[in-house]
Amino acid sequence: MDNIQVTLPDGSVKSVPAGTRPLEVARSISTRLADDALVARVDGNLWDLNRPLEGDAQLQILTTKNPEALEVYRHSTAHLLAAAVLELFPETKLGIGPPIDTGFYYDFQRDTAFTPEDLEKIEKRMWEIQARDLPYERKYTEKNEGLKLYADQPMKVELITERAGDVFSEYTLGPQFIDFCRGPHVPSTKKIKAFKLLSIAGAYWKGDEKNAQLQRIYGTAFFSKKELDEYLAKLEEAKKRDHRKLGQELDLFSIQELAGPGLIFFHPKGGIIRKQLEDWMRDEYLKRGYSLVYTPHVARFDLWKTSGHAGFYAQNMFSRMELDDAEYQLKPMNCPFHILIYADKQHSYRELPVRLGELGTVYRYERSGVLNGLFRVRGFTQDDAHIFCTPEQIENEVVDCLQFAVDTLTTYGFTKYSAELSTWDGGASGKYDGTPEQWALGENALKNACERLNVNAKIVPDEAAFYGPKIDVKLVDAIGRPWQLSTVQFDFTLPRRFQLEYIGEDGQKHQPLMVHRALYGSIERFFGILIEHYAGAFPVWLAPVQAIVLPITDRQLEYARSVQKQLDAAGIRSSVDDRSEKVNLKIRDAQLQKIPYMLVVGDREQQNGQVAVRNRKHGDQGAKPVADCIAAIRALIDSKAVSA
Numbered sequence: 001m002d003n004i005q006v007t008l009p010d011g012s013v014k015s016v017p018a019g020t021r022p023l024e025v026a027r028s029i030s031t032r033l034a035d036d037a038l039v040a041r042v043d044g045n046l047w048d049l050n051r052p053l054e055g056d057a058q059l060q061i062l063t064t065k066n067p068e069a070l071e072v073y074r075h076s077t078a079h080l081l082a083a084a085v086l087e088l089f090p091e092t093k094l095g096i097g098p099p100i101d102t103g104f105y106y107d108f109q110r111d112t113a114f115t116p117e118d119l120e121k122i123e124k125r126m127w128e129i130q131a132r133d134l135p136y137e138r139k140y141t142e143k144n145e146g147l148k149l150y151a152d153q154p155m156k157v158e159l160i161t162e163r164a165g166d167v168f169s170e171y172t173l174g175p176q177f178i179d180f181c182r183g184p185h186v187p188s189t190k191k192i193k194a195f196k197l198l199s200i201a202g203a204y205w206k207g208d209e210k211n212a213q214l215q216r217i218y219g220t221a222f223f224s225k226k227e228l229d230e231y232l233a234k235l236e237e238a239k240k241r242d243h244r245k246l247g248q249e250l251d252l253f254s255i256q257e258l259a260g261p262g263l264i265f266f267h268p269k270g271g272i273i274r275k276q277l278e279d280w281m282r283d284e285y286l287k288r289g290y291s292l293v294y295t296p297h298v299a300r301f302d303l304w305k306t307s308g309h310a311g312f313y314a315q316n317m318f319s320r321m322e323l324d325d326a327e328y329q330l331k332p333m334n335c336p337f338h339i340l341i342y343a344d345k346q347h348s349y350r351e352l353p354v355r356l357g358e359l360g361t362v363y364r365y366e367r368s369g370v371l372n373g374l375f376r377v378r379g380f381t382q383d384d385a386h387i388f389c390t391p392e393q394i395e396n397e398v399v400d401c402l403q404f405a406v407d408t409l410t411t412y413g414f415t416k417y418s419a420e421l422s423t424w425d426g427g428a429s430g431k432y433d434g435t436p437e438q439w440a441l442g443e444n445a446l447k448n449a450c451e452r453l454n455v456n457a458k459i460v461p462d463e464a465a466f467y468g469p470k471i472d473v474k475l476v477d478a479i480g481r482p483w484q485l486s487t488v489q490f491d492f493t494l495p496r497r498f499q500l501e502y503i504g505e506d507g508q509k510h511q512p513l514m515v516h517r518a519l520y521g522s523i524e525r526f527f528g529i530l531i532e533h534y535a536g537a538f539p540v541w542l543a544p545v546q547a548i549v550l551p552i553t554d555r556q557l558e559y560a561r562s563v564q565k566q567l568d569a570a571g572i573r574s575s576v577d578d579r580s581e582k583v584n585l586k587i588r589d590a591q592l593q594k595i596p597y598m599l600v601v602g603d604r605e606q607q608n609g610q611v612a613v614r615n616r617k618h619g620d621q622g623a624k625p626v627a628d629c630i631a632a633i634r635a636l637i638d639s640k641a642v643s644a
């Protein structure tokens with residue numbers, strides 16, 4: 001047999017017989033490496049450790065030290081799940097079972113619903129199979145043969161019919177389980193050391209509501225028990241912070257069945273917080289040279305034809321409505337409205353940049369299955385602005401947008417964030433709008449802006465929108481979860497579609513550059529993120545009630561009211577708990593409502609013109625003159641302090 005040349009990551013070359021397996025190469029390097037190995041990378045592609053090498057190749061052995069191996073590991077755990085389900089419930093039909101960001105899932109079709117007890121049983125069986133140390137064996141099957149083999153698995157038959165070539169690969173796991181699958185997988189079940197099944201959810205075959213309803217079992221897997229435990233603890237913490245739960249407990253917002261799903265009602269307390277978010281943003285707009293505009297919620301459908309949304313965005317729009325003169329469309333975007341304002345008069349280069357900002361409410365159709373509290377809704381308000389400028393101005397504009405985004409994060413106490421710069425494919429696919437010059441200009445402006453601000457942006461090629469490159473800023477919340485938030489996005493399409501222009505220095509007409517940017521993204525979603533980030537304990541400047549006065553007995557009621565009046569006069573949102581309850585209960589309730597300051601007043605405080613200050617985080621702060629207490633709270637509000 002001929003020898004092949006295998007090049008290792010350090011550049012060294014090994015000459016081995018054709019058909020040698022990566023695992024054998026690993027063993028020839030060290031037993032340790034062979035033991036730790038999970039999967040290989042061959043010429044850039046992930047490859048089973050036991051799959052023979054066919055020709056000269058670049059080979060890398062991946063272990064738990066390589067994050068890319070985690071996906072393979074989790075996919076293998078999904079197979080383990082399916083194998084366990086088939087052993088316990090042989091009548092089950094299999095859908096698909098891919099790895100996901102947080103673990104893996106597998107879709108099953110079965111008349112009876114899986115119960116939480118079933119989940120425990122399945123997990124136990126998974127451990128039993130794991131202990132059998134079964135190999136994940138790659139096999140090749142001819143298509144016609146395969147279709148017979150899978151006769152009792154209709155969804156697999158469908159996939160094979162659609163996707164398989166004349167010969168396809170499949171993976172077995174023990175005598176019963178076999179899956180039409182491209183792989184690769186870890187070599188055997190004993191490699192899987194830490195996993196947990198998490199939940200059962202509904203799903204549709206191929207994600208289509210018209211198809212069969214399936215049961216999706218979610219699970220997660222990590223290389224070690226320690227990492228798994230950390231992740232599970234984080235899930236627990238996230239559950240406690242769930243904005244839907246806190247939103248109800250703190251009476252912040254609701255979704256009303258009678259009004260419809262995905263539509264948010266801000267209650268008085270949520271309304272106060274929203275006002276702070278809006279006021280801050282509008283003030284910043286004005287400080288930073290934006291103009292505030294207000295635009296309608298509907299417009300003739302013709303507008304959306306001109307903008308192109310009637311075509312490429314149709315699926316995300318509410319249905320049209322018929323009025324006397326035309327069809328109207330609830331707006332899914334603010335952009336065309338701002339464009340109409342820009343285009344309403346002629347602009348000279350001297351007036352640019354034009355920055356039009358609005359807290360604009362938009363409506364988008366989302367399938368009911370994906371709606372999720374404040375995070376995925378059907379009606380929401382964007383802090384949306386559009387900048388129209390000349391090529392010479394664009395870089396500074398992008399710098400200002402990014403700086404604005406960073407300032408926004410800092411204001412709300414987010415200290416960690418990351419950025420992604422999505423670029424095009426250089427025009428290879430033809431799916432992108434705009435000229436190469438425009439793309440170069442846009443991408444360079446974004447790159448330079450990142451450099452100037454020392455923002456380390458990860459470049460993601462071929463991920464731009466078809467109409468222009470963009471920067472996305474992701475924040476990291478208090479428990480380490482990333483959230484996509486701000487975006488700065490070029491648009492080469494809309495200025496062309498609306499024939500936007502300005503008169504240049506040369507007296508000629510030119511097309512302005514246009515940038516969309518949203519920093520909160522959606523106010524509803526940002527509100528949800530804040531609730532979870534602060535675990536409901538909003539900083540003083542945002543807290544719906546900033547201080548509550550707690551009289552120990554009814555004797556101090558009048559004094560309590562006079563204290564509240566002083567708080568009022570100082571612009572501090574406050575209330576008095578005038579119930580005839582024990583003060584300890586009043587404190588507990590105020591604590592549950594996460595009110596930053598509890599001002600307890602008894603006879604002594606009344607005599608001395610004081611309040612006994614209690615902070616929700618730091619507890620008893622001692623008695624203080626009312627004026628001092630007010631000054632301290634006021635200072636926290638004015639500085640928008642994030643911790644207190």
Ligand SMILES: [Zn+2]
Nearest residue numbers: 179181182183
């Ligand atoms: Zn698979």
Ligand SMILES: [Zn+2]
Nearest residue numbers: 334335386516
């Ligand atoms: Zn826009």
